[in-house]
Every structure is written in structure tokens, then in C-alpha cells.
Amino acid sequence: MRVRVVTDTGEEIEEPFLLRLTGWTEARYFEEAPEDRLWEFQEGEVIVHSPATPQHQRLVGFLTFLLKGYVEAKGLGEVFNGPAVLRLRPGWVKEPDLFFIRRERLSGVQEKWVEGPADLVIEVSSPGTRRYDLKEKAGVYAESGVLEYGVIDPERREVVIHRVDHPGYRVGAMGESRLASTAVPGFWIEVGWLWQHPLPPALRCLRQILGER
Template sequence: MPVMVVDERKEPITGPYVVRMGGWTLERYLREAPEDQIWEFVRGEIIMHSPATAEHQRVTGFLYRLLQGYCEARGWGEVLMAPAALQVLPEVVREPDVFVVPPEEMERARGVPLTVRPALVVEVTSPATRGMDLGEKAAEYREAGIPEYWVVDRERQEVVAQWGTEVIRVREGRLISRAVPGFWLAVEWLFQEPLPPASACLQRILSEKAL
């Protein structure tokens, strides 16, 4: 279904946006949602996201390379990234930027939507999605029993980390995962311009213990 997002003058919107449309079923969403765009389904609504910026893609790719390289080196789990439909709750399908499937869930990581429970979910937020990422998504991931959730906010230069009802904001120093054994990163890496080489950061993660 072709959709064009326009302003009040009927001019195409070029900035970040989120569009919500009601009257959908999960079956229709799975049948019609495009595979190359971020469309989510939440309790009868579809949520369409604007195309990702280059800055968003760089941070997402950086995080994916760190997590993928770490999990591969340690033989622990599998790392996936958007667009990949994850059924968080019976009437909620999200497409997280990056998520880690633990070893015990890997055999079930097949088809659409994925019905696995990730160990860690990471969203790279923007002004258009911050309220959703920190609000309804955080509540959904907590309700689903996902043990760890990070929101990377480059504009505010902080990472919001959630473990159940515990939430902290980290602006500097090491952020240590509690769900992916031994994984950590220096929060400052995420806010450098340009981003540091992922390969060098991965070598540090693999060679230094998470303290």
C-alpha cells in the first residue's frame, strides 16, 4: 500500500517522523508490511517510521559489529538487526535496531514474526521516537520479560539502560551488560565524531574483563 507523508501544504516531509494508522490486524500487518521499511504493529495500529538517517545507521552498525563480533568470538547467541519483526507480546510486533538472541532461543529464531525472547534489545533513538522508545517500548519489553534494554540517545549523549524496573542513565564510563555475559562498552565511543573503529573497540572488549 503506497503511503506518502506530507505536511499541511501537502509537501513531502523530509525530517524524522512517526505515523500511526489504526484499523489493522496482525494478519494484515504480516501480509502487507514492506520488508525493507520499519513498520511495527501495536494493538490494532501500524507504526511507520521515516527512513533512518546516516548518523542513525552508523551507530546501529557500530553496535551490531561490536555485539556480533563479541558473540561470535565467545560462541554465545546470535545478533539480529532491523528490519526484523519481533513479536514482543501477542498484539505487539516491534522491529528493534539491534537485539541479541541467547543460545537457548536460537533454534526458534526462524520465520516472521520471530517469537524468541532476546537477552538484550538496543534502540538508537531520535527526537521523533524518544518518547516511544523510553515509554511504551520500555514498558512492553519489561512486560515481555526481556531482561535488558538499552536506549542510545546521541542528541543527549547518554544511554538509558533498563533491567526490569531498574533504570539508569549512563553518560560516561563502562556500561556492562547483565544479560550478555562479559560484554561491555565505553559509552563515550557512541558519541565520538567520527565513531572509533569497531574492530579496535571489539579487541578491547575481548581482551579486557568487564569490571
């Protein structure tokens, strides 16, 4: 489901959306939130995301392959995708596109959720979620102790990085340069890979990251 908008020329287009439902409890969220859709919970509100686009899913899948492959090769921990639940604290429940938990903290993986904070969170943003991802989520992740938070914006072709050890939590936007993670030692990507159509072969990119020929 998407919101239908009529433009000045009379054309109907579908826009991504965030729907907020008030009056929920965390217990109700865990009982009723669907497993196949992105629903998040924060301080009495359920936040429902519009369905992901194919472009969004391709990009999330590409990043998951790279990060998961690297983390497994190095034995660093575990990588999860939403709608896996990251419980940052009681009353703050998010379903990030992609998040990493280092090996020493895997005891926080519970039956229904992962007890946070995560070490790394990545969100692929859209016009409908841009403000939510860059402002609201950044504040929540910073306050809950997420070490590194990246927002990938394909429309603007930029990645905004937030790091807990950086003043103001925000490092800045990157368009094409190489980006090295501080939360996942040794992991990096070429930001330019993210804007290619089609995306580059993920296995070739992973081998570059691992330093293989």
C-alpha cells in the same frame, strides 16, 4: 519521507516522525509490511517510522559489529537487526534496531519472525522517537520479559538502561562511563565511543572488549 516543519523564522526543516495506522490485524501486518522499512504492530495499530539518518545507521552498524563479533567469538547466540521482526506475544510485534537471542532460545527463530522475548534490545533514539522508545517501548519490553533494554540518544549523549532485575525496570542514564551488559555475559562498551565523530575503529574496540592486544 519526513514531516516538513516551518520554523518561526520561516525556514523549512524536516522532522522525524512516527505514523500510526489503525484497523490492522497481525496477519495483515505480516502480509503487507515492507521488508525494507521499519513497521511495527501493536494491538491493532501499525507504527511506521521515518527513514533512518546516516548518523543513526552508522551508530547501529558500529554497535552491531561489536555485539555480533563478541557473541560469535563466545558462541553465545545470535544478533539481529531491524527490520527483522521480534514477536513479543500475539499482537505485539517490534522491529528493534538491534537485539540478541541467547543460544538456548534460538528455537524461537521462525521463518518470518523471532519469537520473543529477546534477551537484549537496543534502540537508537531520535527526537521523533524519544518518548516512544523511553516510555511506551520500555513498558512493552518489560511486560514481555526482555531482560535488558538500552536506549541510545545521540542528541542528548546519554544511554538509558532498563533491566528486568532492577526495581522499576530502569537503571538510569549514562553519559561517558563504561557500560557492562547483564544479558550478554562479559560484554561492555565505553559509552564515550558512541559520541565520537567519526566513530572509533570498530575492530579496535572489539579487540578491547575481547581482551585482545
